Amino acid sequence: xxxxxxxxxxxxxxxxxxxxxxxxxxxxxxxxxxxxxxxxxxxxxxxxxxxxxxxxxxxxxxxxxxxxxxxxxxxxxxxxxxxxxxxxxxxxxxxxxxxxxxxxxxxxxxxxxx
Amino acid sequence: xxxxxxxxxxxxxxxxxxxxxxxxxxxxxxxxxxxxxxxxxxxxxxxxxxxxxxxxxxxxxxxxxxxxxxxxxxxxxxxxxxxxxxxxxxxxxxxxxxxxxxxxxxxxxxxxxx
Numbered sequence: 001x002x003x004x005x006x007x008x009x010x011x012x013x014x015x016x017x018x019x020x021x022x023x024x025x026x027x028x029x030x031x032x033x034x035x036x037x038x039x040x041x042x043x044x045x046x047x048x049x050x051x052x053x054x055x056x057x058x059x060x061x062x063x064x065x066x067x068x069x070x071x072x073x074x075x076x077x078x079x080x081x082x083x084x085x086x087x088x089x090x091x092x093x094x095x096x097x098x099x100x101x102x103x104x105x106x107x108x109x110x111x112x113x114x
Numbered sequence: 115x116x117x118x119x120x121x122x123x124x125x126x127x128x129x130x131x132x133x134x135x136x137x138x139x140x141x142x143x144x145x146x147x148x149x150x151x152x153x154x155x156x157x158x159x160x161x162x163x164x165x166x167x168x169x170x171x172x173x174x175x176x177x178x179x180x181x182x183x184x185x186x187x188x189x190x191x192x193x194x195x196x197x198x199x200x201x202x203x204x205x206x207x208x209x210x211x212x213x214x215x216x217x218x219x220x221x222x223x224x225x226x227x228x
Contacts, residue, residue, distance in 0.1 A: 031214050043158065043203060043218040056215055091157060098214050105150075107157035 002026040006092050006106035013082055013113055021077045021109045023092030029104070031095040032075045034067065036060070036088040037108075043091070049075065050098075082113045116141040120204050120219035127194055127226050135189040135222045137178075137204035145206040147171075147180050147187040148216070152201045161189075161202070194226045 005024040013019050025032055034046040047057040049067055066078045075094075079086055092106040121136040139145065149161040149171070162171030167182035176191045187204060204219040 033214070035216075042220040043205075043216075045215045045217065048215055093158075095214055103160065103214075103216065105158040 002104070004092055004094055004104050004106035006090075006109050008109060009107070010110045011112070013111070015084060015113055016081050019079050019082055019111060021079075021090050021092075021111070023075045023077070023094075023106055024073060025075055025092065025094030026096075026104055027073075029094035029096050031055075031098060032067075032069065033093040033095070033103075034077045035091045035093065035105075037091065038085075038088045046077070046090075079111075082111075084113050087111060087113045116145065116206060116217050118204050118206055118217055118219035120202075120222050122220075122222070123201075124223040124225055127224070129196055129226055129228050130193045131226075133189070133191040133194045133198075133224065135202055135204075135224070137187045137189065137219060139185050139187065139204075139206050141185075141206055147178070148205045148207070149176070149178055149187070149189050150203040150205060150218075152203065152221070154200070158203065194224070196226045196228055199224055199226045 007022045032049040035043050036046055037043045045058050047061045047067055048055045064080045069075050089108045089110050091108045093103045095103050117140045119138050146165045148163045150158045151161045152158050162173040164171040164180035167180055170177055170179045178187050178189045180187055201221045201223050203221045205216045207216050
């Protein structure tokens, strides 16, 4: 069964450093997403991406965040200057169709900012 | 705005007990509704979905019925197993030509004891 692959599974970084979280979506999917889950809290939408541009972003997704699909295969989330409160599990997801159906989530990257 | 509310956990049951996890939603338009499951150390997996009123989603013995009149999508299983121990998330997608963003409830932890 096709999978969404996320790397690394766990990343520890110092406050103020830049991090890039990587995702390889399912190859025929067109819609890409990032979500995050702070420990013990709900899963929150960050951003959706379609046709090489952001289609929607949440208020969490401020200027410190950016996304890119640099080579038609990877989908990355960059945090420019990490803060302690960015510590969370970050999930990538992809979907073949619009509308929330048929999502496949990756297993997540646990980001710890120290 | 759209939102999802789940019953608070943790829910602790003995094996073969009946499970109900309550979920209610607030949404404009006609959302699609989902239950996702997160096993320890893993990502989110779609458990079941319903796209219109009175639809019943079912999978692996779990089921949930989309009730528009009560804005609810309660998850049920007749006889739980230890392997069902996980966190369960109710979610909605507003489906009105949107970007596919999912809005999640806060999650309910289920622990099943032998």
